Each structure stands twice: as C-alpha cells, then as structure tokens.
Amino acid sequence: MKKLSVVIIARNEEASLPRCLKSVAWADEVIVGDSGSADRTAEIARNLGARVYGYEWRGFGPAKQGVVDQATGEWILSLDADEEVTPELAAEIKTVLEGNERAVGYYLPRRTEFLGRWMMHGGWYPDYVLRLFRKDRGLFTDATVHEAVKVDGSTARLRNDLLHYSYPTLERYFDKFNRYTTLAANEAFRMGQSVGLAELVLNPIAKFLKQYFLKGGFLDGARGLLLAILSSGYVSIKYAKLRDLWRRKESGLI
Numbered sequence: 001m002k003k004l005s006v007v008i009i010a011r012n013e014e015a016s017l018p019r020c021l022k023s024v025a026w027a028d029e030v031i032v033g034d035s036g037s038a039d040r041t042a043e044i045a046r047n048l049g050a051r052v053y054g055y056e057w058r059g060f061g062p063a064k065q066g067v068v069d070q071a072t073g074e075w076i077l078s079l080d081a082d083e084e085v086t087p088e089l090a091a092e093i094k095t096v097l098e099g100n101e102r103a104v105g106y107y108l109p110r111r112t113e114f115l116g117r118w119m120m121h122g123g124w125y126p127d128y129v130l131r132l133f134r135k136d137r138g139l140f141t142d143a144t145v146h147e148a149v150k151v152d153g154s155t156a157r158l159r160n161d162l163l164h165y166s167y168p169t170l171e172r173y174f175d176k177f178n179r180y181t182t183l184a185a186n187e188a189f190r191m192g193q194s195v196g197l198a199e200l201v202l203n204p205i206a207k208f209l210k211q212y213f214l215k216g217g218f219l220d221g222a223r224g225l226l227l228a229i230l231s232s233g234y235v236s237i238k239y240a241k242l243r244d245l246w247r248r249k250e251s252g253l254i
Contacts, residue, residue: 002097005073005135009033009063013081014040016165021048023085027077033067059144059183071135078131078149082165083110089160093132096158104153105133112164114223122217122224128157145183173230181234185241194246195239203239208232
C-alpha cells in the first residue's frame, strides 16, 4: 500500500481533535498544523501520535499547503479538526491505495451535522470535497477562505461518508459565521470585487429560495428552515462587510 499522510490544520480544537485523530490512527503519518493554539491542541495531537507543525496564519489555502509540504507520504488525506473518517471510508481509502489507481485525486461525500442532526438536503449532502490526492499532483489554492485542491490529472468519487461535526451549537455556528464572512469579504476586496445594492438585496433572497425550495431544504424540517435562513444571512453579512471595506477605503481609513 502506498504511504498515506493525513494533514490537519487546527487552532484551539482540543474538543474536536481527539475524535478526528483516532479515526485516522491507521494512517502511516499524521501531521497537525497548529497556528498558535491557546488550549491543549498541540499536546493532544502529540499524545495521539501526530507530528505537530507550528506556523504563522496566512489564510486557509496557504495553511493547508504548508502542512502538505511537511508530509512524506505519496498520498495526502486532508482533514479539518472537526471531521471524522468512518471505518467504511477508511477501508475504501485503503483499497484505493492498495490498487493500481488511475485517478490522482478523489472526492469524498461529506455529511454535516447541524444542531445534532445530519443535514441531508438543501445542497448540504452529498457535499463532495476533494481531500485524497497524490502529493506530487495536487496543490491547494492560495485563497484565504474557500480554498480548494487543484490536481493535475483525473479524479474520481468515493462512496463512503466523511463526517463533519461543524455546528453542534448555534454559538459555534455564529463563531464561524462571523469569522468566515469577514474572511470572504476580505478575499473579495483583495480581488477587487464590489457589490451593488441590488445584489445586496436580491442575492440573499435567491440563496434562501434555492436552498430551501429548489434543493429540498424543507425536507430537513425546522433545522432545514433555520439553516436556509442563516445561509441567506451569511450572504447578506458577507456583502455588507464587503461594502463597508470599500466605504472605508474611499474614506481613507484603510
């Protein structure tokens, strides 16, 4: 079987990290990139057999590529600290690495938990993410948020789920909401993007209608409705923050 390196970036993830690390204890190598955690993230990682790599935060894309660069395996499995590889997915990955694979990258179906329930509609499942790839054929984009792996070659899909425990509480959701809308607005501002008043009004409405009705979010009950409302709000706040960045620039504040 080809050597597999699991790479994870983490900051203050002492609650989630043990579950993630235990689910990949079978891998040849596990590397945790820690960007200045104030909790026991680094200690827990070392205790569970991972190699810890410290780095200065420059965005998600550079962070993930930085940890990949530390890996020695032929293949990379990139995970977030709040994700878990099921035994079924682990077995499927091992089968891929034992065979004469033609693809250089594999998309994993990701299932996300929201307030204690798996979200199965509204475009949230299956949320295919490219996470398994040959190190010499894959590279993370340098985006500070919504980063992705770009591979040179063909890709395929695996069947078994990657579990994502991202939003156990609304407090955790809004912590990420605030951080990600700021990062997304900053990234758009850096790229010279702007947003008009019509987009600020209409795009959030379109987001809700698409997620809740067209993609069947209503089938997830009350949580599906709440998540569609919050997703619409995400678009509104991201655009509002972007407009504020342009206002501040025009005022000479940045």
